[in-house]
Amino acid sequence: MNSPVLITGASQRLGLAMANTLLDQGHHVVVTYRTLRPSISMLEDKGATVLQADFSTEAAIDRAIDEIKAISKTYRAVIHNASDWAQERDNHDKHSLIERMMLVHAVAPYRINLALEKALCDCDVQSDIIHMTDYVQETGSEKHMAYAASKAALHNLTLSFAKKLAPKVKVNSIAPALLMFNEGDDEAYKQKALEKSLLEIVPGAQEAVKAVNYLFDSDYVTGQTLHLNGGRHLK
Numbered sequence: 001m002n003s004p005v006l007i008t009g010a011s012q013r014l015g016l017a018m019a020n021t022l023l024d025q026g027h028h029v030v031v032t033y034r035t036l037r038p039s040i041s042m043l044e045d046k047g048a049t050v051l052q053a054d055f056s057t058e059a060a061i062d063r064a065i066d067e068i069k070a071i072s073k074t075y076r077a078v079i080h081n082a083s084d085w086a087q088e089r090d091n092h093d094k095h096s097l098i099e100r101m102m103l104v105h106a107v108a109p110y111r112i113n114l115a116l117e118k119a120l121c122d123c124d125v126q127s128d129i130i131h132m133t134d135y136v137q138e139t140g141s142e143k144h145m146a147y148a149a150s151k152a153a154l155h156n157l158t159l160s161f162a163k164k165l166a167p168k169v170k171v172n173s174i175a176p177a178l179l180m181f182n183e184g185d186d187e188a189y190k191q192k193a194l195e196k197s198l199l200e201i202v203p204g205a206q207e208a209v210k211a212v213n214y215l216f217d218s219d220y221v222t223g224q225t226l227h228l229n230g231g232r233h234l235k
């Protein structure tokens with residue numbers, strides 16, 4: 001069986017779209033999920049290996065690493081997708097908020113990458129690490145301060161791991177802005193969000209899937225950020 005692609009947080013939305021596409025392309029896919037959904041059973045029926053993992057404590061992260069390492073001695077790629085888009089106004093305890101953001105967006109990717117270094121380098125083809133960061137990695141966010149800081153930390157890990165693991169492993173960030181709305185987004189929010197970019201569309205999960213495939217196919221891109229933001233930075 002081919003060396004697997006690990007995708008974290010793949011029970012819905014972008015991660016689920018990536019998992020389905022990579023399975024359809026013939027990859028062996030390993031996914032983690034926090035909340036069991038019918039989508040996970042569907043991925044398993046398509047041949048994915050599924051693991052329950054909540055990256056909210058260091059002990060849980062280390063347990064997930066042990067399970068991930070036990071699945072395969074080599075990995076074709078790791079896509080750090082799991083994410084909690086938390087905002088300060090919903091979290092009274094700000095100390096636990098930034099701790100929670102750093103655990104899922106920085107500590108988990110950092111520890112998983114270090115644990116899988118040999119598995120990625122021993123892959124029989126050049127391998128990839130992809131960090132799903134965010135447009136706000138460079139701008140900050142007044143409503144999602146801890147979230148933005150943790151995504152900036154994740155992007156900085158892209159730069160460090162790109163230097164550490166070259167040439168066997170390419171390491172890149174994908175930094176989306178608005179790709180998908182969430183349930184409960186009202187029309188006023190949607191219209192305001194659309195107007196933040198030049199292209200004024202919400203492209204959907206496939207925009208991220210196309211970026212993943214571009215990076216997988218590249219021979220010369222590492223330490224970079226693919227910005228998927230519709231020109232928001234120029235508005």
Ligand SMILES: NC(=O)C1=CN([C@@H]2O[C@H](COP(=O)(O)OP(=O)(O)OC[C@H]3O[C@@H](n4cnc5c(N)ncnc54)[C@H](OP(=O)(O)O)[C@@H]3O)[C@@H](O)[C@H]2O)C=CC1
Nearest residue numbers: 009013014034035054055082083084132176177178179180
């Ligand atoms: N969608 C967008 O427009 C944008 C997305 N991004 C980034 O792209 C990536 C994918 O986005 P999207 O699909 O919307 O992400 P989601 O908000 O759907 O989150 C992905 C998954 O992360 C899991 N997750 C959350 N917290 C934890 C945790 N503590 N431990 C383990 N898993 C956890 C959730 O698991 P479960 O549901 O199983 O509990 C969820 O299914 C994310 O990294 C996001 O920050 C950035 C900018 C815009």
Ligand SMILES: Nc1nc2c(c(=O)[nH]1)N=C([C@H](O)[C@@H](O)CO)CN2
Nearest residue numbers: 083084085134176177178179180182
């Ligand atoms: N984990 C998530 N992170 C983010 C999401 C999301 O739904 N889940 N959504 C956004 C927004 O689309 C934002 O980019 C709009 O400006 C950001 N991060």
